Amino acid sequence: MDSPEITEAVAALRQTLHGGRRILLGIAGAPGSGKSTLAAWLQQQFEPGLAVVVPMDGYHLGNAIIEGTPLRLRKGAIDTFDAGGYLSLLRRLVRRDEPVVYAPEFRRTLDEPVAASIAIPAEVPLVITEGNYLLVEQEPWKDIRAQLDEVWFVETAQTLRLQRLAARHMSFGMDRAAREAWAAGPDEANAVRIQATRPAADRLIHWL
Template identity: 65%
Template sequence: MTVRDVRPLAVRAFESPDTQQALAGLRSRLATGSRVLLGVAGAPGSGKSTFSACLAEALSPGSALVVPMDGFHLGNAIVDGTPLKQRKGAPDTFDVGGYLSLLRRLAQRDEEVVYAPDFRRSIDEPVAASIAVPADVPLVITEGNYLLADGPQWQQVRSQLDEVWFVDTPRELRLTRLVERHMLFGMGRPAAEAWATGSDEANARLIEATRHRADRIIRWG
């Protein structure tokens, strides 16, 4: 999605009272001059990436960058030929330790630039050092499935984040988006529907069970 695509959507997305209130609270945090790490959690297909891009666009130019947790997917060289392949997207298919280390570096803000990985759906692989985060960027938005998950390392991830917002999207819309996404990147419809209602939905149930831990619930879609 390009900036041109995001800008009109960003304007519409933040017209509701709830999102206006969330945005006002975020601006108050930023007014202190400290870096803010904002987590955006939600189930697969909930629109976390689009929401995060809209949020960054709604703020002052250059004041926010999005760093996705998906950059810490285990590479195909690790998961191919193992049971992890059929559960890609589950908590244990991420390098949570690496993600935690990145968040700590971003929070410390003592490096001129921190380089973060991104995930390229076109090749189904994470790509190292794809996002440059300069020290003068006050807001880092990190979006991902398991920001509110149980487990010692995931809890440490949560402790690095100043707030976590949970993107709440109707199930049928999520499933439609997931099927379309899987087909866009090469799956036939039967395989796409099976993955969306199987592995994706199992992960979604796990993620939805963590929503009560969020600082805000964002109705989206």
Template identity: 70%
Template sequence: MDSPEARLAVASLRERLSGRRRTMLGITGAPGSGKSTFAAWLQHQFGPDAAAVVPMDGFHLANSIIDGTPLRERKGSMDTFDAGGYLSLLRRLVLRDEEVVYAPEFQRTLDEPVAASIGVPSSVSLVITEGNYLLASQAPWPEVRAQLDEVWFIDTPPAVRLGRLVDRHVEFGMDRTAAEAWALGPDEANARIIEATRDGADRIIPWG
């Protein structure tokens, strides 16, 4: 599953972690690129005592906020996230002055974020945050980028990415026709926005 580029990136990250300062690493890429899988793999390289994963998806707006609005038809787009809340969390994690910082997590079985699902102790030296818009130019995303030491872009073949998306949507309740329509519609619209930010990444990681 991993690649030579990923192994090289891990080696460089180990060098960065030799200092005492906490390292904040962003993982971005289009929907279905494997960000969550890569972040979990990366955490495994360092161990849960040294590394924590804090997904941006925990800041999806709740369905009670978007239901009955145009946002519902493009859930996952930039304006369906609490970007300010995410930025505030990253700033707390950078400061590292609290014994534990709790972060929300998106539960796909519920299709909702759940508060305080992830605990990040102050002892953790590497925080990995993964999400779609870490390199976006619209406010407040440049401020999000400013909290991160590096951002890596996950590069996955489009056919692989789309297949994963369809399978994921089916797994969590869509019929296949609806899943394909969503993957080729809202997901693909978001993918084009995200792909346009790849030149701002510190590393491109082929994955999958």
């Protein structure tokens, strides 16, 4: 997974940690681009206790909220997230004035967020947060971007990205017709919106 581009990005990130302050790094990209894989890989490049991954997906609206509404048919779209809650979390992480902050995590096996599943102690200097909409310039997402020191945008070949999405949907029980309909509908609509935010990124990362 390593490349000169990624090696340079990681080296620059290490340099920013030398000042002693906390760095919040965002990783954005379309569904299936490999954001969570890159975030996990990045965390492993640092010694234990120096970095933690906090996915935006922990702020999916719960199924009890969206069931029976049009949002259920668009789960994963920008308005199916608790953006205000996510912004509040990031502000707490920036302040760094609590011994530990707990963040929710999205469990795909449950198709639900689970509260207080990720611990972020105050001494952790690098917080990596990944999500689709980190570069969207509407409120409150614009304020979310303002909390982040840097945002990388993950670039992945379209065919590979779609293959990953199909495999993900299949692993959670979708039949072929449902997978194809979801990929061509909600997934593609989200991808188009997210791709439009690409020019606002601090770095473009080509990722397999």
